[in-house]
Amino acid sequence: MIATTSRPTGPPGYTETLSRTPGSAATARRLVRAALAAWDLEELAEDGALIVSELVCNAVRHARSRSVRVSVTRPGAARVRIAVVDKSMQLPELREPGGEDESGRGLTLVAGLAPAWGADPLPWGKRVWAELHGKETRTGGGQSPWVGDLIHDEDARRRGIVTDVHGGTVWVLRPEWGQRLWTSRRPDRLTLIMPREQMEDRR
Incomplete structure (x- = not known):
């Protein structure tokens, strides 16, 4: 199974x-x-x-x-x-x-x-x-945010880190400090602040 x-x-x-x-x-x-x-x-x-x-x-x-x-x-x-x-x-x-x-x-x-x-x-x-x-998924001319990216959610008006992506349609986010999760179905409203590679370098 x-x-x-x-x-x-x-x-x-x-x-x-x-x-x-x-x-x-x-x-x-x-x-x-x-x-x-x-x-x-x-x-x-x-x-x-x-x-x-x-x-x-x-x-x-x-x-x-x-x-x-x-x-x-x-x-x-x-x-x-x-x-x-x-x-x-x-x-x-x-x-x-x-x-x-x-x-x-x-x-x-x-x-x-x-x-x-x-x-x-x-x-x-x-x-x-x-x-x-494979081929990168593009949204609005730019690469869609992915797990580990630091983004700004324009709809929620807050910053967060992408923790998961369900089926390429639902982005799960958590605040930069804290644990309360929220979701977004609008990747075009998620503005990349720092890619995951740079986030890893900060640790």
Whole structure:
């Protein structure tokens, strides 16, 4: 069963824990396709399915745990991050395979399809991820605000930080200081004050 994670802050995402078997790659592909369809980013579906297949197969070959965790998150309006977490501490290495050696071919494919990819060590394992970039959604000639952006809501007459976007139609915001949330269905009335990248640099 495909499970959607709901976060009070941060990007929306889909996650599923799968058994560490070759057959789990097919389930992971369905998860990726479901997430991209929900976000109207179907143009990334083919590359996303190939990437998650390679990441899952790599975890099946090298991890030692009974299961792996697949996640598909949306850190930007047209950015999607596909990740696989396992309990192996060994980080993957990108290298050109030679002859009959198939080791490394999967990551070569991932690196060729994804504008960015990497591996994050965890206390009990690792997370291998890859990002895909689609076409940016534009509203009123400018990029729509996204999670982490500091904006001014012209209708509410207040500043806030975007904490979530539901279906590309409802923007969830919280005040710069405080926790009381409000929503907006008018991205054209949300004026960008500081993009998320600069907000992260302030921390």
